[in-house]
Amino acid sequence: MKRWHGSGVISVPVATAVGLGAIIGAGIFVLSGTAIALAGANALFSFILVGILAVIIAVQFGELGSIMPNAKGASFSYTYNAFGSELGFIIGILLYFSFATAISAIALGFGSYLSSVLLLHGNNYPIMFAILLIFILSIVNIIGIKKAARLDSFLVLIKLLILTVFIISAVLLAHFSGTLNLNNFHGSARQSGVLPVLSASIAVFFAYSGFQSISTITSNVRGGASGAARAIVLSVVISMIFYILVIFALMLMVPASKFVISADPLSFALKYVRAPYSIFILVDAGALMATASATLAMILTSSRVIYQISENKLLPGFFRKYDRKRDVPINGVILSALIGVAMLFSGNIYIIAAISNFGLLISYLVSSLALIHFRRNNKTGSFKTPFYPYITVISIVMLLVFILGMPREVLDIGMILIIILLMLYYFLVEFKRDRVIHEELFK
Template sequence: MKDQKLISVPVATAVGLGAIIGAGIFVLSGTTIALAGANALIAFALVGVLAIIIAMEFGELGSIMPHAKGASFSFIFEAFGSEMGFITGILLYFSFSTAIAAIALGFGSYLGSLTGLHSGYYSIIFAIILIFVLSILNIIGIKKAASADFYLVMIKLGILTIFVISAVVLAYSTKTLNVSNFTVPPSKDNVYAIFSASIAVFFAYSGFQSISTLTSDVNGGANKAAKAIVFSVVISMIFYILVVVALILMVPASKYTVSADPLAFALSYVHAPYYLYFIVTIGALIATTSATLAMIMTSSRVLYQIGENKLLPKFFRKFNSKKDVSVNGVIISSVIGIVMLFSGNVYIIAAISNFGLLLSYLVSSFAVIHFRRIKKSGTFKTPLYPYTVIVAIILLVLFIYGMPKEALDIGVIIILILFMLYYFFIEFKRDRVIREELFK
């Protein structure tokens, strides 16, 4: 008899889709076009392939540690110990909690567009209300939150399908369908532009980690959770590419700017019927709601796991086993998300969030190599090892190198602070200096 408390593979896949699709298609797709023109399609495909490899790595690591709740932090902590775990864990947590702001800001922008309250001031107010309401839903319990996410995802996939089909019809009927829409200006027809767009795209794919925090809650165990991770990335990649094509069919790539409501902009540009604009905007609100829900859930569980591994005070270890939720983690993550709403536009927030994600994925790839080396394996294995892992490492290093200078500066500063804090706490407890021999 199946445990009624367990989550099915479709529901687990929906949790990942909820985090991935809301963060990218409805919020950052226009930004990627603004940065790279029609080459945004290359960015989505390139990062999609990388995301599939990382998703398979996470499937393998999750099958080795099925009860871990801290996503890549748990994998890194188990593979490389407390120092690397503490630094990457806090960075990863900061990335997830920052992502709450980026996605919620997308919700606020779409709601502002629908209500006619276009001011950024109103967008932030709407985002704050969303974060508050979803925090309550997370505190009610993970099973209820995950079930709600499943139905939200099914609705928004249907709405995205309507959007893509309607885009083709509108582009043809309004005669905006033109090959020149896909023309890439010289300033954006280069590798740097594609890398800049890829940074935004990478953030858009990041949500699949939410499934890895639920491995022990998935019916069928780690192997089924691994499949759910891969399914969520592949489905997202297909929809991402279709939506970017649809956007450029309706509006020349040169017209897009950094904004949090690109689909609404495209429909307004071609004077789409109001009912279609209304349906798609509702879909965007649902998508950003489910993505914010998943990010609050994921960040809170990562914070709990860092505390559970004794790298944070007892306050962070409060966990309601009956409801399967980290109450304090939810509250702290939501507060950080609200604060980060005031740090800049959606691209800046996403870039800040990306540093910790990229670093955690990079170290997680080395964790796969580590566990293979010591012959510790789970029920799921990354295909074509070690070639796929090597490809992932190379691409991740290139993406980190191509990040905006501001995001790199913030990331390096945080690493230095965490490094000093770690050794301050270590040495504070010791009564003698420990000297290690690195080489014999």
């Protein structure tokens, strides 16, 4: 496999910041309110449950990354090397589409918070601001990975500080406004039971997806696969802690039954308790930085995935165009931006996140199977998954449950996409052949 061009080397803390930038912006500032709207106080369990699964997948990615340290395509590269081009092609396109769709969801959160700050009402303003953000950050990505990563680490430090201020302020505001009541944690009847928790978990899964951004830059991380593995696990664990604290803080201020599906839940909660304008502006500024850095990371990740698919000759050479000096696949960035803009018009934040999740869940499932494949063939790297194969089996079962629990329309879209990709793959394969191949499956 061809090495990634460029010489930029980033430290483990900076790589962790890349993962945090993608994870935190996608979840805390955008989907935390949606999770509460779906499952009430049980959203806490959803974040913990999915966080545990994300840690399991993260350590598995650490091992897979150590086996293939030069891979840039995350789950695609693992699938391609384990199971060949057919399944690799399908998983690669699904994964790429998931990341490109994630750009829309996170950018929509940015647009919603900016509209809130500017006191602009209406559905068009968030979309307009989201399009502007995608355009600007595409240019930042084209500048190059090292500068993008450094910008991300700076933004992450600021937004973690702002989140800490939000959590402390939430306790004080809830106390002085009189909303501090344990009844806030009692949701409505529709928020009770197993199915709402499953629905919230599916939404939340999107919130943790950003850690794959680290696996696409493994060879750029100091320490290689081991360094990338540490960065992946650190980013997931730190994110889970902040997720739980923010969910708790939100329900201290607002009853669980009052939350609705929206892309700016922290702003909604502060308005509900009539927070001082200074806190409102500070938190919204943090939300804008968080969603901007998460969008930046997703553009970076998606462009590298499609580059790797093309590098393995499964897509036209058009996508292999890169800038050697800046270490960036230019055409991949442009395509990701265009898809990100188009998906802004596909529905509300939950639908967009669910569409993105389908490809992620499938890719994680196949990646777990790829780890089993490599272990059976005695291929190991410098980092090994602890408690193998037990936690790998657990991840497979949990992923299957989440896939089957997805909204019906998302499953329909996903299955149609898989069928189209399968037909396209075989059409391209047979079109290149001089004669038809007839395989004998049974003797």
